[in-house]
Amino acid sequence: MKNETKQTAGQPSAISVASGNSQAPVSEEMELAVILSVVAQSTSICEVGERLRPEMFSHPDYCLVYRAMLALYQHEADIDMLSIEREMRRLDPEHAARLNGLGFIADRMLKVRNASFIRTYAAWVIRCWVLRQAILKMTVRIGEAQRADADVVGLLGATHKDLEKLEEEFVTHGTTRTAAEVSQRVLGEIYEEQERRRAGEELQVSTGVDEFDRHLGGLFKGEMLVLAGRPSMGKTALALHMTLAAARQGKKVAFFSLEMTERQLVGRILCTLSGVEPDKLRFKLLDDDDRRRLDRAAEELRKLPIFLIYCSGSSLEEIRARCILLQRKYGLDMMVLDYLNLLNVTSGRADVKDTMDLALGEAAGKVKSLSLEFNIVTAVLAQLNRNCETRPSHIPVMSDLRNSGEIEQIADSIAMVYRPEQYNELYDDVTHESYYRVGRLFVIKNRNGATGEVRFRYNDSLTQIYPYKKK
Template structure:
């Protein structure tokens, strides 16, 4: 039962003419509830006290909710006996309410219309306050606006969105059948990752998942992110990439180098011959056809990312979100008592909510703490996630990138391949997988980290080249 009487409301007096209201609907709902109070528990899940623009109507509805909580009988006489509603005028008004409707048969429809009227009223008042704040507080108005419109949207969520178990069971079986068909056809169940071993272990990316990809600087987080983005886009999934670390041109350059096979050092210095230009033009044409959208705005907030992704999703342009990376987002809070850990935790939680709201996978890149450098065993652990344990809690999947060659290791001891050279080889540790198994994925990469393949792929696919791009 919803009784948020003390929450912030936009139903305050304001110099706004023509606010949406419906006295007839308010009376119809109250009259129907007096006649058929057994409907009150359902109505209370649709409208709150604030939905009643008339103060007396709101008071009556609040008294009825209080009586329902205490299990008291609700009718015309018991309402009139309540101290808050005593008086001849109030009794006369209660009587007119019951005369306004013949029965309570349509009360749920009336309640939904009343809630929609309240939402429109809130939007009007929000718009007027937004205009005032845009003048008086231009620096803070964007975050305030995002938070405000999100709060109104959350209140607009319909109570009948709750689903009976029978429907959920049927949907679950239908989804299982789809996964079985994909498996039998040798296809990835979810969005392909671009690494067959990772697809086999995780089933690919799924809607609603928060995937955290973490590693120390230089391990290849951004390169792996671009690999994931390109693979998803090739599969027809539109990808929104937010990079707080690199400009869009550098991201596109990495993708062009990886797609064309030209030397990264030559690309950086502009030393490209005719054959190289042909390969770059070919790669450019392929990349231009992919549904990948880039945003390299510095100091971007999670609120801004969520708003833009929702807008892109409505246009069919957001099937996966990649954020590079968490610690570079603008997480500053106006709460002076807030800590860095709390701000990072709030951003991580916001990323998870975005994945759930849009039913798309969200890949969130994150730094690992320096504790790894102090250990003899450099393999990352969940406790190495930098600045907040909430990241581990929110994530459905945690992937760690590890390149033993960075720490001077010449070989890697593996269960699957035995003792292998560390040159051009990376390890992806699946440290957490809420829907499946964990384990290690070995992959090959070139020196510029612009091309990544499964370890089982021929080594010629990732021929090394001098110098990082």
């Protein structure tokens, strides 16, 4: 074991070469997440210790800490902060003294990530290491190829072997597990969630629409809901209703609007909470009762953990950066994006017309990745094309979504918002129930449950959503 430790100690030189390349992919945030996960729960190193090696870290400081952790793990010693610092001093006294032990990450220890995601963090560190190694090896081969006397056959063979070896490394250090291992872990997570539910904790996020909750079971972290519809169908009204419902559960929600300003958003929310008609805020006069109700609504809104961000013309990368800041400063449970079609997805693309639909599909995939990365609920609004306007039945279908194939594959659930009154449909042809102020929500995809129709009621100004109860 000692020999292994000494061998590892000689690796940081490779790291410094990789780090010197400004184009090399680095993963310092994920490397720190691995370190913090082990500090928070020492047994979590068992999940990654056999496949994540110290030289895979791009940051020399995190590399030393992980070397110390790994040495303790290999010697079956207890892993705590004192033993880690002692091992760091043994491995590299000068470096450890310069870092003041673990003092250099002390300010981050209060924001330790969930140790159960350590495999995800480690997989990202390994991925970036493989890419850096590929850059290093290909740089060498490029230099050889530029020589006038280059052996083409030998060069191609050596390049193939380089890539083959990296491919083996990547597969070897992947997350392949037996069904028995996975089932044991999953059952443990299920039983833990059951205990938390039994204790009264609400794990899922409510949509605020009873029938919708019964269909979906609520909204779950790591999953993406797509709420689609034609203009003026009530997408934003439903999204704001869901935002308020989640915030009233104590969930921290970030609402990103690429269409409405902060004033418009706050005005909509205040009208929802107070029942005051939006026309009175825009161009009519408020009476004393209106002002009292608005003041009470503003007081309630101040107590809710909602972050409203107007980000017209923003890219998903900018939105992700904002999520990182919110996650670090406040924590985050849910993100709402209003709406997908207004994202800046053409930056850096040569042919806008040919790539728009493809770019929207890619953006949806990135939103899904964001929900997994931050372990949050994501609700994405999307606008449908005009196809439903030309059909005898105006009820939307999956193909009305732009790039529907890509979005259908990525989304965990898709619901289409439809207001019959918009098309002068006054009652249900089968039950003859009135469609007066009734919205229909067609759940056309539900990865973890049933599809079907959900109904809700709304007021004249579409600022308030109510449960649908048959009269």
